[in-house]
Amino acid sequence: MMLADTLEQSLFRSVESALAFAFSERYVYLPQSPASRMASTPSRSGNGLGGIDGYAQAGMILANVSALGELQAAILTARFSPPLGECHCGAPCCKGFRHNLRWLAAVATVSEYVGVEVPAILPYKRLREGIIRKHFGDKVRLGEVADNCGVHRNTASNHASRVLAALKEEEKRARFEIRAVLEGSGVVGQ
Numbered sequence: 001m002m003l004a005d006t007l008e009q010s011l012f013r014s015v016e017s018a019l020a021f022a023f024s025e026r027y028v029y030l031p032q033s034p035a036s037r038m039a040s041t042p043s044r045s046g047n048g049l050g051g052i053d054g055y056a057q058a059g060m061i062l063a064n065v066s067a068l069g070e071l072q073a074a075i076l077t078a079r080f081s082p083p084l085g086e087c088h089c090g091a092p093c094c095k096g097f098r099h100n101l102r103w104l105a106a107v108a109t110v111s112e113y114v115g116v117e118v119p120a121i122l123p124y125k126r127l128r129e130g131i132i133r134k135h136f137g138d139k140v141r142l143g144e145v146a147d148n149c150g151v152h153r154n155t156a157s158n159h160a161s162r163v164l165a166a167l168k169e170e171e172k173r174a175r176f177e178i179r180a181v182l183e184g185s186g187v188v189g190q
Contacts, residue, residue: 010189022061023080072174074109078136124149
């Protein structure tokens with residue numbers, strides 16, 4: 001079988017596109033009941049998945065991510081879930097967006113790992129989470145977080161480099177393992 005044939009049979013061209021699809025807000029949350037979704041015309045994404053097929057495929061990918069283990073699943077969730085989602089609550093304080101609870105939980109899990117495993121990291125949980133949130137795409141100003149924690153900005157920057165080095169290694173492992181699973185199952189072309 002040629003590479004082009006394998007890619008045509010696979011749903012996704014890359015692990016990144018499969019994970020982005022599975023973690024997208026559209027397939028993480030179920031806004032309608034199953035009966036109303038079945039009655040409506042399914043929308044189609046670029047890879048031909050829509051409606052119930054899309055939810056099912058996203059669920060299978062997310063199950064594979066969860067099977068990797070708590071830390072690796074949290075790292076992939078933090079990397080591929082959007083930090084923010086739309087909010088339509090209508091409250092006077094509503095800015096039209098909210099933090100994604102799944103993303104926040106993943107950041108908290110990664111923060112606990114960093115607090116235990118990374119040597120010489122400051123015990124300030126808020127600083128640790130600020131470093132991690134920034135790494136995974138939230139708009140955080142590390143200098144402001146350091147100031148709020150009473151830590152010199154240079155000290156915070158030094159600790160951030162240690163945290164990021166550990167996170168990059170763990171993320172590399174997580175990506176390697178999920179790639180093997182998704183390529184092995186034919187979801188992603190090899």
